[in-house]
Amino acid sequence: MSVKDFDMKVFIPKVREVVKKYDFRFDPKTPCPWDDDLADRIYQAAMDLYVDVGTYCTSTERVIKFTRKEVEEAVYECPKEAWFGEGPDRVVFKGRKPDSPDIPHCHVGSGTNTTEEVALKMVEAYGRITRAKTVSIPSVTQVGHLKTSSGSPMETLAGINMMRIGREGLRRAGRPGMAIINHMSSCAAGISTVAASHSEFGARPSDGWLVAPHAELKIDYSSLNQVAFLNSWGANIGQEAGPILGGYAGGPEGTAVVTAAYAFHGILVARATYHLTYPIQIVPVCSTTPGMIFVVSISSQAINRNLGVPYYALGYASAGSATKQYFYEAASYLCAVHASGMGIEDVHPNKAVLTNGALPIDSEFTCAFGHGMAGLTRKEANRIILRLMEKYLDKIKDGPKGRTVDQVYDLDTMKPKDELLKLYDETVRELRDYGIKLK
Amino acid sequence: MFEAIRGAIIDGSGAEASRIAQSALEEIDPLDMVNEGLMPAMNTVGERFGRGELFLPEMLEAAEAWEETMKVLKPKMLEKEESILKVATVVIGTVQTDIHEIGKNIVAYMMTASGFEVHDMGIDVPASKFVEKAEQVDADIIAASAIMTTTMPYQKDIIDYLEARGLRNKYIVLVGGGVVNQDWADEIGADGYGELVSDAVDVAKQLLAERGRSRSD
Numbered sequence: 001m002s003v004k005d006f007d008m009k010v011f012i013p014k015v016r017e018v019v020k021k022y023d024f025r026f027d028p029k030t031p032c033p034w035d036d037d038l039a040d041r042i043y044q045a046a047m048d049l050y051v052d053v054g055t056y057c058t059s060t061e062r063v064i065k066f067t068r069k070e071v072e073e074a075v076y077e078c079p080k081e082a083w084f085g086e087g088p089d090r091v092v093f094k095g096r097k098p099d100s101p102d103i104p105h106c107h108v109g110s111g112t113n114t115t116e117e118v119a120l121k122m123v124e125a126y127g128r129i130t131r132a133k134t135v136s137i138p139s140v141t142q143v144g145h146l147k148t149s150s151g152s153p154m155e156t157l158a159g160i161n162m163m164r165i166g167r168e169g170l171r172r173a174g175r176p177g178m179a180i181i182n183h184m185s186s187c188a189a190g191i192s193t194v195a196a197s198h199s200e201f202g203a204r205p206s207d208g209w210l211v212a213p214h215a216e217l218k219i220d221y222s223s224l225n226q227v228a229f230l231n232s233w234g235a236n237i238g239q240e241a242g243p244i245l246g247g248y249a250g251g252p253e254g255t256a257v258v259t260a261a262y263a264f265h266g267i268l269v270a271r272a273t274y275h276l277t278y279p280i281q282i283v284p285v286c287s288t289t290p291g292m293i294f295v296v297s298i299s300s301q302a303i304n305r306n307l308g309v310p311y312y313a314l315g316y317a318s319a320g321s322a323t324k325q326y327f328y329e330a331a332s333y334l335c336a337v338h339a340s341g342m343g344i345e346d347v348h349p350n351k352a353v354l355t356n357g358a359l360p361i362d363s364e365f366t367c368a369f370g371h372g373m374a375g376l377t378r379k380e381a382n383r384i385i386l387r388l389m390e391k392y393l394d395k396i397k398d399g400p401k402g403r404t405v406d407q408v409y410d411l412d413t414m415k416p417k418d419e420l421l422k423l424y425d426e427t428v429r430e431l432r433d434y435g436i437k438l439k
Numbered sequence: 440m441f442e443a444i445r446g447a448i449i450d451g452s453g454a455e456a457s458r459i460a461q462s463a464l465e466e467i468d469p470l471d472m473v474n475e476g477l478m479p480a481m482n483t484v485g486e487r488f489g490r491g492e493l494f495l496p497e498m499l500e501a502a503e504a505w506e507e508t509m510k511v512l513k514p515k516m517l518e519k520e521e522s523i524l525k526v527a528t529v530v531i532g533t534v535q536t537d538i539h540e541i542g543k544n545i546v547a548y549m550m551t552a553s554g555f556e557v558h559d560m561g562i563d564v565p566a567s568k569f570v571e572k573a574e575q576v577d578a579d580i581i582a583a584s585a586i587m588t589t590t591m592p593y594q595k596d597i598i599d600y601l602e603a604r605g606l607r608n609k610y611i612v613l614v615g616g617g618v619v620n621q622d623w624a625d626e627i628g629a630d631g632y633g634e635l636v637s638d639a640v641d642v643a644k645q646l647l648a649e650r651g652r653s654r655s656d
Contacts, residue, residue, distance in 0.1 A: 015496075016496075058538065139589075147592045150537065250495070283635055353618050
C-alpha cells in the first residue's frame, strides 16, 4: 500500500469514523476536561482506530497490524513501571491516575540545541536538582567547527560526545547513577544512535532511548533497528510521539484519539517500557493553545485510566525562557498534564528553536510545580488554565524569543543572574494569585 | 455554476466537481472555470486552514478534487491553447534523511492555491535532486523543508551545491521547518524563511517582486 493510500484511504477516514461514533466535541472552555466517561471513550476510540489502522512501515510499504485480542493481551502484559538508573540514583517510574494525590515523576532537561561549551554545565545543573528523577541531555549540532547532519559520521561523533558529556555532567553533580532517558538527542539516524550507545561511552541499559515514529502512525527500518538493538540489550525503550493538531488527524478530537493510539503502537511495535507524548499544533507551532491542552489532557487521561503505563508529557511554549509569558504558558501546560496523571517534563521554551535557550531555572520550576501542586484536580486545573490563558493567548503567535543561558547565568557558578531571579520571584508571586503553589 | 464548483472543491468532492465541470464545458470557457471556480475554492480552503477552521485532511481532499477536475479541464484548455497564469515555478521537498512531510505538503498546497506551479519532490531529497529538478522545469524557487536540527545542514547543502555549479543566483532558495529560524536562514545564505506554513506564499511573492521575476501580481 502506498503511503498516500494509507493516509487518505485508511487513516483519515477511520479517524473521522471513530470521532463520529464516540461523539467527541472539543469545548474551548474546557481544555482540561474532568469527564471520566469522555476519557474512556477516547481510549475505546483509540483502540478501534489502532486495530483497524495499525502502523505503516515506510521501508516496506506494508502495514503492521494486530488483532483486537493481540492488542488487549499487550495491554494486560505490557510493562507498567520502568526502572531507571543505578545505585542510589535508581528510580522507578510508574503510571499515575488523573486527580492523583501523588507527586508526579519529575523529569528535567531538554534535548534542544546547545553548544558544546555549555552542554556539560547544563547537565551538571540539571543533576543538581535533587527532586529531578531522570534527565534529558542537550543536543549538540556541532563537533568542533563542523556541523553535524543526520546519518553522517559527524552525527555519530556528536552522539558519542554528548553521551560522554551527559555522564560526566551527572558525575560532577554527585549523581553518577542518574538515568538519561532521551538517548540519543544528538542523533536522528538509527545507525548513529546504536553506534553512540556503546557502553564504552557511558550508555547503560538502565538509561532510556526514545524511538520515534513519524506522523501519523508510521515507522521505518531505522527506528525498528533501534528497537531490535535495544530490546536485545534489555534497555529501556521510550515510545515517543508528537501527533500534529491540524495534520492528518484533523482537529482536536481526532488528534486526541491518535495521541492515545500511539500508546498501543508503543507497547506492540516499539516494545516500550515508558512513553512520552508531545502533541503539537501546526499553527501556531506550540502546545499551549486551548486545543492542544485538550489533546494532551484528555488523551493522557484515557491512557492513565485504562493502560497505566509510565507516561510523561512534553510541551512547547511560544515564549522563550526568562520571560513571564514562558512561565504562564509552562504553568498552564503543567496544570493540564499534572492533573491528568502524567509525569512532567520542562516545557520547552521558544518552540525549542533557540540555541542555548533552555535554562536550568525552567527545570527548577518543573520540579517545584510537580511537588507544590500534588493533589491538583482536573476541575481546578481547568479553572487555573483558563485564567492563565488570559495572560498569554493573545500573544501566542509571536511570543518573545527569550534569553540564552550565557545571557542570564553566571557560567562559572551556573547561578542565575539577579535580573533572572527578580523576574522569577515576581512571576512566582503572580502565579500564587492564580492558585499555583510551588514547593 | 462557479459557486457549485467552488463548493465541490471545498468539500473535497472531485467526482462532483468534475461532473459539474464536464456538464458546463459547452457553455463556459475552461480557463474561466479555473479562475472563477477552482482557484477561489483552493484559496478559501487555504484561508480556512490558516484560521484553524479546517485541517490537513480537508486540504488534501480539496487538492485531490482539484487534480481530478483539472483532468477534465486541461484537454479543453490545450485545445484552445489556454494556460493558467502562473506566479512562478517552485521545486519543493523535504531535505535528505528527513522524512517529515506535513509542513511541506501544506506549503505545497498553499503555493498551488496561490497560482504557483509546484513540483513536489517528496521527502528525503538530496541536494542534487532539488537542483536537477529545478533545472529541468526551469524553476524560479527551490523550497526546502527540514524538521530536525540534524537535518537542517542539508538545507545548506542545497545552497552549497548551487554555488559550486555557478547556479546560486538563478534560484530563490526558501527554507522552513519546525526547528528552522531566521538566524539559521541568514547563516546559510537562504533568500527567505517562513516561520509558519502560511508564510511561504507571502515570502515567495515578496522575493519574486524584489527580483522583478513575478509573472503576475
